[in-house]
Amino acid sequence: MTDLSATPPSGPVARLPVFQTVADAYRFTLQRIGQVLTAAIVPFGISMSLVVLNVGTGGTLSHFTMLLDLFAYAVFAVAWHRALLVGEAPSLIPRLGYRQLRFWLMSLLIPLILVGLVAVPAVVLGYLAGGEASAVGLFLLPLVLCGLYVAARFSFVFPASAVDERFGLGASWRTTAGNAWRLIGAYLLASLPMLLAVVVLLALSGPMLGFGGLLGGTGEAVGPATGGALGILAIVAFSVVNYIFAAVFVSLLSLSFRTCTGWVPHSGHLPPGGSAPRDDGSGDARYH
16 A cells, blocks of 8 residues: 655655656646637637737736736636546636635735846846947846746645645745756747747738737737737637647646656545545545
């Protein structure tokens, strides 16, 4: 029998297999594309409504709509983390609660930490360097890599929030030790098909959208420059692709969390494709 504990391990229990994890993330998502659509319908509708609202108000509510859009993503991500980790099929109408709120708050907190680690030093060093581009470039890349590293080390709080684990930034930092660059590499590898899909969509829909409006994130993305109904359909197509790949990235993070922490669900739930976890009798066991 394998002993389990309700306490997160003091470090990673395994090294992350990059290629296998990426392949499993795509396989899990694409085999359940119907569930992806179910989980995404309400968040997608909210996101599209916020785009229209933002354009209609001339961008005056952009910060407010950004926060709501991030919450819509949190609703989707929590549902998809749970689909993989506990085998819970997404519902058309999500039940909102503490899970989504904590996920959303972490989605705000971690970028603030990264701003302090990357943006603030970049501004200060840029000022000291007199704004010279070559000098700024020398320290900008290390700062960006530092930000990616820290983001990877903190990332396990997201799947943990989705399954109601008492798992903070410290636990995430400990259990990602030695695996941060593997996580980053896995995300970069998983991003390649997405980049290809975006290039194809841009090639097909560019004349309807106007590249400047789409890529610049201004109100021009929805309006006469979009080519009317066809342009709006193109924007919807981009959003659908974004949600599908978001599901892949969420699957990747869930698999990484499970691999590196040894997490298993309650004995009453089985992860998709997983075997029944051996319980130590406490009824509260979660980690190998």
